[in-house]
Amino acid sequence: MYNRWYDNYPDLKSLLMLLETLDDYHIEIIAQDFLQIITTKYQDKFDLAIQRMSDNAPPGYNRWYDENYNLHTCIEFVKLLDDNEKIELINSFIMSLLSFITNVDDE
Numbered sequence: 001m002y003n004r005w006y007d008n009y010p011d012l013k014s015l016l017m018l019l020e021t022l023d024d025y026h027i028e029i030i031a032q033d034f035l036q037i038i039t040t041k042y043q044d045k046f047d048l049a050i051q052r053m054s055d056n057a058p059p060g061y062n063r064w065y066d067e068n069y070n071l072h073t074c075i076e077f078v079k080l081l082d083d084n085e086k087i088e089l090i091n092s093f094i095m096s097l098l099s100f101i102t103n104v105d106d107e
Contacts, residue, residue, distance in 0.1 A: 005079060012078065012090045015097065019071070020064055030100055031070035037092050038077055042085075049080050 006012045019027060039046050050073070065071045074093075078086055 006075070009086060009090060011094060012086075015090065015094055016065065016075070018097070024068070027068050027071055030097060031068055031074055033096050033100065034074040034093055035070055037096060038074060038089070041089065041092065042077075042081075045080075046077075049077050052080065 006016065019030065022030070042049070063072075065075055078089055081089060
């Protein structure tokens with residue numbers, strides 16, 4: 001079996017599995033929220049990370065989350081962080097998603 005980099009982060013893997021079940025509209029809303037978290041939390045790293053991602057963009061996008069540019073950007077950004085930052089950001093994503101789900105359920 002192929003081991004993806006995020007398989008080493010069970011919370012991220014679970015988060016992606018959950019997101020994969022959502023429709024495009026909800027993925028976009030959640031991805032925009034994730035981007036907001038990144039830009040707020042990592043202002044000092046965001047511009048350099050975007051440049052690095054742009055320089056190393058793959059010739060094709062084959063993963064399901066590559067279909068949404070914002071979600072793709074968020075996941076690629078996570079990849080650039082050290083382990084402690086990865087875990088912290090993943091936890092922020094999870095909390096954001098839980099809040100989103102709670103708000104949707106309340107509506």
